[in-house]
Amino acid sequence: METLANLEAFVRSAEHGSFSEAARRLSLTPAAVSRNVAMLERNLGVRLFHRSTRRLILTEAGETFRSGIAGNLEGLQAAIAGVSAKGGEPAGTLKVSLPPTLGATQILPLLPGFLARYPRIKPEWYFENRQVDLVAEGYDAAIGGGFDLSPSIVARALAPAHIIAVASPTYMRGRVSPPDPAGLQALDGIVMRSLQTGRIRHWTMRDAAGRETGALLQEKVVVNEPSAMREAALLGLGVALLAVPDVLPALDKGELVRLVPRWYADAGAISVYFASRALLPAKTRAFVDWVIDAFRE
The missing domain is CATH 3.40.190.290 (D-Maltodextrin-Binding Protein; domain 2)
Structure with missing residues (x-):
C-alpha cells in the first residue's frame, strides 16, 4: 500500500509542474520529492510524468491516477491528522499565514498559552503581506482581510479593521x-x-x-x-x-x-480563514477556536 508521503509528493508535483515547487510546499528537499515520486512509479509499474529540464508533464496514466486520488487525498490527510495523536490530542505542524505587524503584536503573544494547552502542535508561521492560496500552498489557516472566499474556504471574523x-x-x-x-x-x-x-x-x-x-x-x-x-x-x-x-x-x-x-x-474585517473540510484537522480546529476566543475576550 502506498505511503501518504508518496501520494502527497505526486499530487503537489502534478499541481505545480515542478519537484522544486512541490518540495517548497511540503517543506522537503526536491530530491526527497523526486525520490518519493520515483518510488510511487516503481510500485505502480507505470511512468506518471514526462520529465524535462524545465517542467513536469503528466503522462496519460499520470492524469488518470491523479483524477482518481486527488479528491480523496485531502480527506485522508485530515483523517490522519485528526487521530494521529494519542487520545485524539491535536498534533502536527500548524502552517499559518499572518500579516507581519498584526501577527507579531496581536497573534504571536497568544502562542505561549496555546502551546501550553496543545504541546504536540508545532507552529510554522509565515509573516507576509499577501493573500495566500490556502489549499494550493498547504496552509492550515491564514489571518488577514479581504481574502477571496471560494466555496472551499471559510472565514470567521475576529475584529473590525x-x-x-x-x-x-x-x-x-x-x-x-x-x-x-x-x-x-x-x-x-x-x-x-x-x-x-x-x-x-x-x-x-x-x-x-x-x-x-x-x-x-x-x-x-x-x-x-x-x-x-x-x-x-x-x-x-x-x-x-x-x-x-x-x-x-x-x-x-x-x-x-x-x-x-x-x-x-x-476596511472590512480581520478574519481567520481555513479550508472547509468535512474532517477539519484537530490542530486547525484548536487554533481557530483559540484565536476566536482570544479576540472575543
Missing part, C-alpha cells in the same frame, strides 16, 4: 491638526501603491454620526507595504492612514498620535 490617520509628535510640532479628513490634504502624505493594481490606495472616512468624507493625502512618500508606512510615520515624514492593529503599540507609547480622532475608514 479600522483605518485611522496617524503622524509622529515631531512631525506635528508647529503644525495645526486638521478638524476633519479633508484637512489632511494640507499635510505631507505617506501613501501605499498596490502591487496588484499599480494605484495609490485612497480612503473615505466616516464618523460616529455616519457622515463621510474623502481623505486625500498628498503623495509625498510612496511605499508598497503597511509596515514601511508606519516606519516612515515614526521617522516624522508625514501622515499615514493605517489599520489600528498596525499602529496601536506606537500610539500607546506616544510615538505616534492620532489625527482627526473621531474619524475612521472601514
Whole structure:
C-alpha cells in the first residue's frame, strides 16, 4: 500500500509542474520529492510524468491516477491528522499565514498559552503581506482581510479593521491638526501603491454620526507595504492612514498620535480563514477556536 508521503509528493508535483515547487510546499528537499515520486512509479509499474529540464508533464496514466486520488487525498490527510495523536490530542505542524505587524503584536503573544494547552502542535508561521492560496500552498489557516472566499474556504471574523490617520509628535510640532479628513490634504502624505493594481490606495472616512468624507493625502512618500508606512510615520515624514492593529503599540507609547480622532475608514474585517473540510484537522480546529476566543475576550 502506498505511503501518504508518496501520494502527497505526486499530487503537489502534478499541481505545480515542478519537484522544486512541490518540495517548497511540503517543506522537503526536491530530491526527497523526486525520490518519493520515483518510488510511487516503481510500485505502480507505470511512468506518471514526462520529465524535462524545465517542467513536469503528466503522462496519460499520470492524469488518470491523479483524477482518481486527488479528491480523496485531502480527506485522508485530515483523517490522519485528526487521530494521529494519542487520545485524539491535536498534533502536527500548524502552517499559518499572518500579516507581519498584526501577527507579531496581536497573534504571536497568544502562542505561549496555546502551546501550553496543545504541546504536540508545532507552529510554522509565515509573516507576509499577501493573500495566500490556502489549499494550493498547504496552509492550515491564514489571518488577514479581504481574502477571496471560494466555496472551499471559510472565514470567521475576529475584529473590525479600522483605518485611522496617524503622524509622529515631531512631525506635528508647529503644525495645526486638521478638524476633519479633508484637512489632511494640507499635510505631507505617506501613501501605499498596490502591487496588484499599480494605484495609490485612497480612503473615505466616516464618523460616529455616519457622515463621510474623502481623505486625500498628498503623495509625498510612496511605499508598497503597511509596515514601511508606519516606519516612515515614526521617522516624522508625514501622515499615514493605517489599520489600528498596525499602529496601536506606537500610539500607546506616544510615538505616534492620532489625527482627526473621531474619524475612521472601514476596511472590512480581520478574519481567520481555513479550508472547509468535512474532517477539519484537530490542530486547525484548536487554533481557530483559540484565536476566536482570544479576540472575543
